[in-house]
Amino acid sequence: MQQTTVSDQDTIADTLPRGARLLHGQYLVEQHLVGGGFGMTYLARDSLDRQVVIKECYPSAFCCRAGREVRPRSEAFHAQYESVVQNFINEARRLAKLEHPGIVHVHQVFEENNTAYMAMDFVDGLDLLTIREEDAGRLTRDVLERALRDTLEALAYVHDFDILHRDISPDNLLLTEEGKLTLIDFGAAREGYCRKTRALSAVLSVKDGYSPHEFYLKDIAQTPASDLYSVAATFYHLITGSAPPDSQKRLAALASDCDDPYQPLALGPWDASHNMLVCIDRALSVPQKDRIQSVAEWLELMDNDELLPVSKEHAETGQVPTWQVRELDPALFDAITSLVEDTNTHLRPGHEAKALHAMPRHGTAAPDAGDGADSADPEQKAKDRKLVDMFGEPIEDVEAWLREQDRLTQRSGARRDQHEAEDTEQEPAKTEGRERRAPLLRRVMGALTRRRRRSDET
Structure with missing residues (x-):
């Protein structure tokens, strides 16, 4: 390619x-x-009047356009520019090898205007970032x-x-x-990832929040797990509305013996x-x-048929986040029911206690299973359970019961915050990083204990 450069006036x-x-x-x-x-993308038509997408190599950080030609901004950028154009051509060749319904197909690559272009399939769709920002309900x-499954398979x-x-x-989805x-967009793709000592090109493509820390370095092992980090970050964004904390900051926090700023989904x-x-x-x-x-x-x-532990701590204790009770399969629900029944036996001997299960916020209780409940399938049995409190007493007005639990929880939360503030003044190290959101079951059990205490006093 030419080594001519261009001034801003041109x-x-x-x-x-x-x-x-x-x-x-x-x-x-x-x-x-x-x-x-590193590129400009255009909607175009080919000689057969078909819509296609044309991607132009245009590394805007160190190039500009003079007339139709793309040129380095100065001689100092010439080597980088040549490297990016060559990498662009390599991308097209890599993509041309791939024949998969979940990967954009490349028809042609060519050089013109002192740069390179590739012609690709036109996909009549929106990228997931735009959908998340403009039509999240979709x-x-x-x-x-x-x-997620389609992304992983591709x-x-x-x-x-x-x-x-x-x-x-x-x-890019x-x-x-x-x-x-x-x-789409394989501009940063690399072949031969199994060569652990290879040096990457000087031009790296990283995106804060989506790239693992190894993508920021020129010579470090990168594996399929590196791509999977980006997949996970992508779907973290789609679920929560924002990208996870930047991997560089997370690495720095861990290296400084501080807590990882990432909050598990x-x-x-x-x-x-x-x-x-x-x-x-x-x-x-x-x-x-x-x-x-x-x-x-x-x-x-x-x-996996079983719920995965959230962390090593959950794996050791067998604990499942209690908000997930709303989605437990019937068999696991029965196991938690038994656990709560055992707990309630000590709180109120001789009274049959039943566990709470997922309750939509409507004002009616589910009908009793009645005769023949044992013969019903597990999912129907879970749906047919009558709503009761932790003592087994029927809940006639669900909305009123929920409001009462919220009130008790807020009151206990205020007292807990006060105690934690006092503990912090006395033992700062002890309370550093303490989780402030009590799980649902713990809050309900706390309300239950207070209710029984008031009952005993009267």
Whole structure:
């Protein structure tokens, strides 16, 4: 390529104009779609009047346009510019090898205007970042899980070619109205990830919040677990509305013996399956060795019949976050019911106690199972249980009962905050990093104990 540079006085708009023709008129530019980073993307038509997407190599940090030509801003940027263009061409060649319904297909790559272009399939859909920001209601529980599985399956295909994508984020996943997901933008992809001592190119593509810490370094081992970190960060954003804490900051916190600023999804009341949330948390571990290592492992964990422990502590105690009681399968619900019954036996001997189960906020109680309940399927039995409090007394007005529990919880929370403030003054180290959100079962048991104490006093 030419080594000519251009002054600011010679530059025009960064994008190609509408009506520009490429490759001897084979492609007609209709519209600029998106730009930034290392490329410009256009909607175009080919010589057969089919809509296609044209991606132009345009590293805006160190290039500009003079007329139709793209040139380095100065001689100092020439080497970097040449490197990016060559990497762009390599990307097109890599993509041309991939034939998968979840990966955008490349038709052609060519050089023109002192840069390079690739022609790709036009996918009539929106990227997940745009959907999350403009139509979040579309990303239902089922849609998100299906999108995650489709992303993982496409990524498994890529990894089978010894390629890492390295740039997975919500804006690089397109979703059509029919729910078809497509993985795009392989500009940062790298082949030969198994060569642990290889040096990466000087031009790195990282996205704060989505890239694992190893993507920020030129010479460090990168594995499929690195891509899976980005997948997990992407779906963390889609679930919560924002990207997780930047991996560099998380690494610095851990290196300083401080708490990881990341808050596990599985400890929050998100509308997604428990095992899916746990998998996202594990894949977002800072140390590579602690992450999920492959797509196959991720799918196996997510499809596990049992609820996965949230952490090593949960694994040792067998504890499940109590807000997940709302989604437990009937068999596990029965196990928790038995545990609560044992507890209540000591609180009120001789009285049969039943556990709370998932209660929608409506004012009616579920009907009693009645005769033949034993023969019903487990899911129907769970639905037919009559709502009772922790002493087994029927709850006639669910809304009133919930308001009472909220009031008791707020009162106990205020007292707890006061005690914690006093403890903090006396023992700062003891209370550092203490979890302030008590699980649902603990709060209910606290209210139960106070109710019994008042009963004994009267």
